[in-house]
Amino acid sequence: MASAPGWSEEEKEDLLLSARYFSTGNFMRALLFVPFVIFGLTKSGWFIAGVFSVLITFHLVLTVMELYKLQLALRLVPDHDKPPVKKGPLPPTHGDWWFRPRAFETEAFYRMIGIKFFQWITTTYIQKTSISKVDRREGKKVEFVQRPNPHDLHQFELRTRVGETTHLITALFDLMPLIHAIATKSWWWLPYILWIIYGDVGCTFLQRYHRTRVWPLLTRFRERDQRKAQESA
Structure with missing residues (x-):
C-alpha cells in the first residue's frame, strides 16, 4: 500500500x-x-x-x-x-517484585561494576545502527525517550524489562559451554565464553541501571493518577 x-x-x-x-x-x-x-x-x-x-x-x-x-x-x-492520541492514566505493570530497583542499586554500586563502560558501548552501538548514514552526517542522534511524557517514559521502562529478561536468559544459555569447557579442560575456549557471559551480564545490569533513573518519576506519575482517580470518584 x-x-x-x-x-x-x-x-x-x-x-x-x-x-x-x-x-x-x-x-x-x-x-x-x-x-x-x-x-x-x-x-x-x-x-x-x-x-x-x-x-x-x-x-x-x-x-x-x-x-x-x-x-x-x-x-x-x-x-x-492523524489526531493526537488522548492518553489516560498509566497502565498497570506486572512483575514489579523483580524489576523494581533494590536498595543496593546505587550510583556507587553501578560505578563499581563498570556500568559506564557498558553504557558507552551500548550508546555507541545504538547511534551507529539505529540511524541512517545520511541522518548521522546531519548530526541526528537517538533519543531514548522520544517524547518527554509519562507514557513514553513508561514504554522506555517496559523496554528495559524486555532487555533485562532477554540478556539474563541468554546468559543462562551461555553457562552451558562454560560448564562443558571446564569439564573437558578446554581452557583455550574460556576467554571467549567468559567474554560473552560478561557482555550479557553487563547488559542485564545496564537495563536495571536505566530503570533506577526512571522508576522514581514513574512512581510519582502513578501516584498522581491515583489522586486524580480518588478526586473524581
Whole structure:
C-alpha cells in the first residue's frame, strides 16, 4: 500500500529506529553464537551444538523479519492528519517484585561494576545502527525517550524489562559451554565464553541501571493518577 492511515510521522520514525536496531542486533547475536556451535562439535558437546544451532536459526529469522519491517517502514507514507492520541492514566505493570530497583542499586554500586563502560558501548552501538548514514552526517542522534511524557517514559521502562529478561536468559544459555569447557579442560575456549557471559551480564545490569533513573518519576506519575482517580470518584 502507498500509505497506511493511522501511522503518524513519529510512529514511522520509531518503527525505522527499532527495525534498524534489532535487525543488526539479531544478526550480530547469530554470529557470536557460531563459535559455540564449533566448540560443541569439536569437543563432543552435541547438545550444546544443537541448542546454539537452533538459537542461530532463530536470530537469523528475526533478522529477516526486522529487515522486512524496515522496508515496509521506508515505503510508509505517514498520515499527517492523524489526531493526537488522548492518553489516560498509566497502565498497570506486572512483575514489579523483580524489576523494581533494590536498595543496593546505587550510583556507587553501578560505578563499581563498570556500568559506564557498558553504557558507552551500548550508546555507541545504538547511534551507529539505529540511524541512517545520511541522518548521522546531519548530526541526528537517538533519543531514548522520544517524547518527554509519562507514557513514553513508561514504554522506555517496559523496554528495559524486555532487555533485562532477554540478556539474563541468554546468559543462562551461555553457562552451558562454560560448564562443558571446564569439564573437558578446554581452557583455550574460556576467554571467549567468559567474554560473552560478561557482555550479557553487563547488559542485564545496564537495563536495571536505566530503570533506577526512571522508576522514581514513574512512581510519582502513578501516584498522581491515583489522586486524580480518588478526586473524581
